[in-house]
Amino acid sequence: MTTPLTAEHNGPTATGSRPVLRVEDLRVRFSTGGRTIHAVNGLSYELMPGRTLAIIGESGSGKSVSVRALTGLLPPSAEITGSARLGETELVGLDERSLRGIRGNDIAMVFQDPARSLNPTMSIGAQIAEAVRMHDRVPKKVAIERAVELLTLVRLPAPERRIKEYPHQLSGGMRQRVMIAIALAADPKVLIADEATTALDVTTQAQIMELLVDLQERLGAAVVMISHDLGLAACYAHEVLVMYAGRAVEHAETRTLFSNVRMPYTHALLGAIPQLTTPSHARLTVVGGHPPDLASLPDGCPFAPRCPRATERCRVEMPPLEEHEPGHLYACWHPVEGPPGVGPGAAETSGRAEASGHAVAGPGGGAVPAAASPNGDTGGKELT
Numbered sequence: 608m609t610t611p612l613t614a615e616h617n618g619p620t621a622t623g624s625r626p627v628l629r630v631e632d633l634r635v636r637f638s639t640g641g642r643t644i645h646a647v648n649g650l651s652y653e654l655m656p657g658r659t660l661a662i663i664g665e666s667g668s669g670k671s672v673s674v675r676a677l678t679g680l681l682p683p684s685a686e687i688t689g690s691a692r693l694g695e696t697e698l699v700g701l702d703e704r705s706l707r708g709i710r711g712n713d714i715a716m717v718f719q720d721p722a723r724s725l726n727p728t729m730s731i732g733a734q735i736a737e738a739v740r741m742h743d744r745v746p747k748k749v750a751i752e753r754a755v756e757l758l759t760l761v762r763l764p765a766p767e768r769r770i771k772e773y774p775h776q777l778s779g780g781m782r783q784r785v786m787i788a789i790a791l792a793a794d795p796k797v798l799i800a801d802e803a804t805t806a807l808d809v810t811t812q813a814q815i816m817e818l819l820v821d822l823q824e825r826l827g828a829a830v831v832m833i834s835h836d837l838g839l840a841a842c843y844a845h846e847v848l849v850m851y852a853g854r855a856v857e858h859a860e861t862r863t864l865f866s867n868v869r870m871p872y873t874h875a876l877l878g879a880i881p882q883l884t885t886p887s888h889a890r891l892t893v894v895g896g897h898p899p900d901l902a903s904l905p906d907g908c909p910f911a912p913r914c915p916r917a918t919e920r921c922r923v924e925m926p927p928l929e930e931h932e933p934g935h936l937y938a939c940w941h942p943v944e945g946p947p948g949v950g951p952g953a954a955e956t957s958g959r960a961e962a963s964g965h966a967v968a969g970p971g972g973g974a975v976p977a978a979a980s981p982n983g984d985t986g987g988k989e990l991t
């Protein structure tokens with residue numbers, strides 16, 4: 608590793624530094640069989656070094672496509688427009704060769720299924736050493752030494768012995784540690800974890816998330832964590848971006864968002880959505896209706912057909928994503944009003960629970976996602 612392990616963690620209050628990743632009006636569409644699928648529709652966000660951004664949303668909301676677009680991991684049928692800048696480098700429109708150089712170097716990705724990402728015929732030591740040598744042309748022996756260091760860093764027990772083992776000899780959690788070691792071999796500026804813990808049991812999920820948080824704080828990398836698990840997002844992310852139909856519909860510091868949800872869709876995800884026309888005790892616990900057809904999106908708010916607060920305006924006019932309260936962006940004409948006493952003040956103590964104290968899952972004393980218990984129960988909703 609060439610990065611000092613002392614890199615200071617830029618907490619939620621970090622304002623002086625520059626974004627490591629700046630995504631602006633990112634759009635991705637697929638043209639297949641005469642249909643055009645609008646998977647990402649004007650996504651914008653900035654990511655500061657040392658920060659963790661959770662992107663959450665139902666299955667098919669464009670989470671994976673939005674991050675794959677950054678690293679050239681989409682098929683040629685994908686048409687990508689807008690801008691995504693990694694430092695000074697514009698990624699949109701970059702040639703495949705340059706993207707390959709960025710992929711696994713400046714931006715590393717960890718996916719849900721480590722078994723498929725690892726080569727079954729190579730020892731894990733050889734695979735990590737290969738990743739080290741792709742980044743830094745050191746002799747093989749040095750690369751193997753680094754592999755042991757990296758496995759120690761990701762807390763794989765008995766790394767000297769384990770480097771000789773093959774993926775099938777490891778548990779799912781250990782394989783994910785190996786994937787993280789491979790990701791870290793290149794000192795990435797941005798680490799993208801796309802449902803990286805989804806396939807793991809609850810205890811291992813927590814261990815891997817804590818590992819990611821710890822490494823991120825020590826290495827100073829920025830993390831984009833894609834998750835269907837609101838509990839994980841609440842515990843481990845500094846900020847949360849909620850995606851619907853390829854757009855950000857709500858984005859704020861974790862505590863602000865969870866204690867002061869504005870967008871009815873987010874509320875629905877959390878399992879409680881006050882309606883304009885029904886008594887306040889009425890509660891929905893699942894997001895009723897179907898996600899929109901990405902091949903024929905409406906003019907207005909794409910959530911309107913499922914939204915109990917929707918009015919005629921919502922059906923004809925798309926609400927823009929705007930900063931309606933300090934640090935709190937949402938796209939809604941009829942935002943949910945917060946309960947008395949829970950206001951923008953909650954934003955003052957923003958940021959995720961400390962890594963070591965993820966039991967502190969009650970940001971700002973406000974509503975921890977009701978639907979997101981630490982055991983991964985999302986109230987029966989399919990959010991992946």
Ligand SMILES: Nc1ncnc2c1ncn2[C@@H]1O[C@H](COP(=O)(O)OP(=O)(O)O)[C@@H](O)[C@H]1O
Pocket residue numbers: 637639644646664665666667668669670671672673682684901991
């Ligand atoms: N290669 C592809 N060709 C056509 N459509 C695709 C392709 N990849 C993804 N999509 C579509 O893009 C939308 C967003 O997908 P995805 O980003 O994987 O969703 P998420 O990760 O939020 O579950 C989905 O409707 C999906 O079917």
Ligand SMILES: [Mg+2]
Pocket residue numbers: 670671672991
């Ligand atoms: Mg996905």
